[in-house]
Amino acid sequence: NAGVTQTPKFRVLKTGQSMTLLCAQDMNHEYMYWYRQDPGMGLRLIHYSVGEGTTAKGEVPDGYNVSRLKKQNFLLGLESAAPSQTSVYFCASKPSGSYEQYFGPGTRLTVT
């Protein structure tokens, strides 16, 4: 099993460009999460999903959109990137009935 994978691993965007980050898991987990990690701060929740077709806002949702059309995939979109969105993005998933989350390897995004 690959676990949780993220695509791409690195990306550089110019201000105003758009992009989509893909998270995929092969563990049949119900819950999926998108976080951002910035220096000096703990990971912060952007959006999450409790099942296929559902999404919900986390702590820092502004400037991001998400979709969960298939159970195994959770997409994070930036419609108009801003330098403040320069960060490392982590996806995670977990099964129902457990609190343990499984993390992807991260995507390092730089917006210039």
Added chain:
Amino acid sequence: KNEVEQSPQNLTAQEGEFITINCSYSVGISALHWLQQHPGGGIVSLFMLSSGKKKHGRLIATINIQEKHSSLHITASHPRDSAVYICAVNFGNEKLTFGTGTRLTIIP
């Protein structure tokens, strides 16, 4: 407000030393997690606990529910233990609240 605080922020020690990293939280929890992140690397779960103590190899995690405090201990530390250690908490729901992490450096 649901908060998680870790100390110290940075810790440098000699190989072989006993290491303690602390985590405190503001209100009652469902579960507490200790995570490890190597430089430039992903995040790995070390422990999940809601009471008592757990041990895995040289790593030990304890939690005191009454004092709202958890500790992560590393015995006989080794340079490969150098990483950021993150405490995270479930405050009664399916979402995690994270501490800011402790950067541990073990010098040979």
